[in-house]
Amino acid sequence: MGFPDRIERTVRIAHPPAKVWAALTTAEGLAAWFGQEAAIDLRPGGSAWMRWSGGHAADMRVERVEEPKVFGFTWHIFGLPDDDPRRTYVEFTLEPAGAGTRLTVVETGFAQLPEEAYRQAHDGNTEGWAKELGELADYLDAA
């Protein structure tokens, strides 16, 4: 099946890195193309969020800020419950390319192991338990 852990895209943008950087790392920039509303505290460990119409929201944590080359953040995996600790890491890399920018985005962490990493052991217990329950039911039925 091939579980995708990593998504990577590189695009050429006909604007200089400074301009792309502002679009990626300011509330005004993010709200213009990514979310519909946004806020960002641009420093490693700083928090950021975006909101969309319909109530969907994304909470981000800024991880890397190396202006105007690297911007990284983690965010929640869409679709998982709010209390799930798993997050993916998104990193934008900006390189000058002529008068424009070569922009690469890499998102990793989709295939990280869930909290319940001891599933097999757990399943072993569950099966044992189901078997014991069956035996208990048989015993009680026979009594």
Next chain:
Amino acid sequence: MPPDIEAIAEQVFTALADPSRRAILAELAAAGPATATDLAARLPITRQAIAKHLALLTEAGLVTAEPGERRRVRYRLRSAPMRVAQQFLAALARDWDGSLDALKDHLDSQAG
């Protein structure tokens, strides 16, 4: 040996591909833990087929057996494998192509 994330996701998608198993999982999600007899009364599936599917789903770790009323075993949906499948879907649903197009459009529309 660590659990194989891909094998877990595959079990979820395999289970969901069968209409009867999908109906059983949907019923457990919608109405909570139930015995095979409860499910047979609510779904257009024979008691025998339900027992067979529940055994399969239990073996795959998608449902878990627990003690119910009157010594009947009842079955509960396990959320952990479903969350693994959701991780897979999240990767497929992440639309970076659309977002990057929007970024280009935004920059092109800015004056200067």
